Amino acid sequence: MEKLQTFDSLVSKNDFVIKFANVNGSGSASANQMFAKAVFRMGIPVSPKNIFPSNIQGLPTWFEIRINKNGYLGSKGSVDLSVAMNPQSYNQDVEELNSGGYLLYDSSWKRNFYRDDINVIEIPLTSLCVESFTNAKQRALFKNIAYVGALSVLLDMEYEIFEELVSEQFASKKNLIEPNLKALNIGRDYVLNNLPYPIGLTLERMDKNDGKILISGNEAAGLGAVYGGATICAWYPITPSTSLAEGFEKYAKKFRVDEKTGKNLYASVQAEDELSAIGMAIGANWNGARSFTATSGPGISLMSEFLGLAYFAEVPVVVFDVQRGGPSTGMPTKTQQSDILACAYASHGDTKHVMLLPEDPKECFEFSAMAFDLADRLQTPVFVVTDLDMGMNDWVVDELEWDDSRKFDRGKVLDFDALEKMEEKFGRYHDVDGDGICYRTYPGAHPSKGAYFTRGTSHDEYARYSEDGEINATNLRRLVQKFKTASELVPDPEIILSDKKNCSGVIYYGSTSAAMIEARDMLKEEGIELDLMRVKAFPFNLDVWDFIEKHDYVYVVEQNRDSQMRTLLMAEGGISAEKLRSLVWFNGQPIEANFIAKKIREREPEKI
């Protein structure tokens, strides 16, 4: 930076995007996470997003951190500071940097970059680490920690927080504290002694994170399953859902081990495939234990036959679908909301399933626990549909809450006493209450009453095989009635109305919230006001239809190609295609506010 500068450097406090470009498998993720956590500890809203390849080692990987004092934490889509640690991706990293932005690279191997409107920050990280560490593995690993140390000075951060994070992180491996601190100091000292600091982008303490935590949706959902009383987890490894099962195990190991015997109050079985995983979960639920599986799109396809059985035989089961990019193997490490229809109508024949659509990790926790109550109450599969973005990335959310007076709703189950008192003949599929939900029994409940034969073949009210078309039609109609009951039990949509009358409506769901709220605020400043409705569940309830009814046009914003939620609304509510305006984003990156605002702006000229 000795040259005469011919451009304006970016200057911003607590509002910019840093993107780390690394080599996959080089140990960068934990360093980048440490950096994000330090920003969080400084009380500044932050959203770290891991943009990773389907690979173990060698391919380029990025870690994007948006810092925003106003709390807008959706993806921004531009980069202000690039920490370019991977020569393979230099071209791309330089290309996408905003004019006036900053490029920090490992100048052990000096390079010239073609852009003359960016600040290049040279730190010979590899050379510095080679001098300071003898072990090859340490030399490579601590390069990551060293650039974090450098950033702490360049961005004017509170250094004590890093020291604190290192000692917390290695509390159980104390011998690692010293080399990590040393690595931090290598980067820090180099900047202090050789470079101008701070740069134009700086961080200053705020108090925005009081009462907040940093957690991923998968971990939160796994924890929600522990709180919701799940005892059996059956799963098969698939990105991006694996860490959900791991989250369940992590907390189950903590809270579900009998102190006296050391035995587990849970079981987690890694199945041989997704078919088996859903089968185990169905078998366990049939037998009265709360059980779930976690998967992603390809797993949903494989589970479809079993999901139809659970629907028709009316066995509760909770399925977490952490959506990734499809179709087929698609983009396994990228995010999308493209399993909406696959989940809603999974399996052959007339099937419909309950879906819960959390917007962030906090709701992942809440909806996870809720899903077990709903599944038991409705005796049917319940999907918790999340996505890779909220599932695998740490999000800043309000602290998790639990009401200790809450009781599990096990639904209509006849136990020994109830069966003992029962005078009429037990009919497993007899709609006694008229809500479409019948009474069930667990195997082994009573010596002479309540046994029945669960089957996927057509059956009468007493669970007996029947090929009588009318009996089957009556049963199928009752399932429609049950689905109607479901619409009254699932969470209501969140409706945020503008002060202005006659504005267009917007429907959105899941991880789109952050970008949607930001887009709404951007448009409002331009004079375009919108009424928002966040759909939290399927089946849709009356509030959903009422919102659509009251608006001339409703945008449906979603992260898939085919406007799947729009299709579902049209199919289920008979809404006309003209009324629902499709607004889709499906490039595998989290949806951006700028994109939503641009698309709505283009179609709303008359409203300004």
Add this chain to the structure above:
Amino acid sequence: MTYIQKPINHHPNLKKNKLGLTRRDYEGAVSSLCAGCGHDSISAAIIDACFELNIEAYKVAKLSGIGCSSKAPAYFLNDSHGFNSVHGRMPSIATGASCANDDLLYIGVSGDGDSASIGMGQFVHAIRRQVDMTYIVENNGTYGLTKGQFSATNDKDSPNKYGEENPFPPVDLAALAIQLGASYVARSFSGDREQLVPLIMGAFQHKGFALLDIISPCVTFNNHDASTKSYDHIREHNDALGKVDFVPLGREITANYEEGETVEVNLHDGSKMSLEKLDSSYDPTDANLALNTVREKNDEGKVATGLLYIDTKAPDLYETLNAIDKPLNTLNEKELCPGSDKLKTINEGLN
């Protein structure tokens, strides 16, 4: 599957077991399988075994997949819960169900199509995990319900109903189960009630995965001369490795065998399997010997039947998972939900 129930009137002098129940009390609905189907004989043998063991039917769960065999659970134990699931996937239902409640007796009934073709993966992994269940394969070498296609246990060069020969060799489920570590592996014939009933009783009392590969001839599609699963073939080539007896807890072995002619194996609940050895060198606790014997007999054109292999020490899935003794499906909020105080601590660790 029929839902026609049998008349409830019983002969007043029917023999009763310790629970005061007769064989009729263990029956199910009227079978809709073909007259003479081996599967009905197996249902009858299951009923005998339950009667003899004084089993309380409500503590049994009957599980199956799809096919003729999988209909069978409707034809025994009316007072048990049953689950007729999807094709080839009964093992996963059994795995989940047994994790939820280890106290029930799980009887899985499957066929050669259900287990050796579409459900091979689940069959293999249920064994590998040592799910505590009795897994009965009613093996007839053919797809009955879809009208006589070859199954994966059908014999090479055996003709189908159009006279076309099967180009592929059969899968031997019993040999496979031994190889995979099933801790109780037996083969029998639906028509040999004397051998079958004690083998079923032993399987019920065994802790761990018990496979019963039962040749169960299909009278309609695969009961011809070229089939090793026909009545004639199995009657002529049945080579029992020993006369099997099941000895309940508290009963002494009364038969008078010469020393070295019998093998006794203690089961989990204190009962015993006693094997009168016809072949004096046979040891059912030796997996390699069992595998070799099955192969050798097969090469000789014979079908080795009886208790092929037993290991009473192998831990079952529930034990491997280190799950508590109380069934998981009986745990309540207090036992399962960590509560708000713990959540507070979790929150503190996440900021």
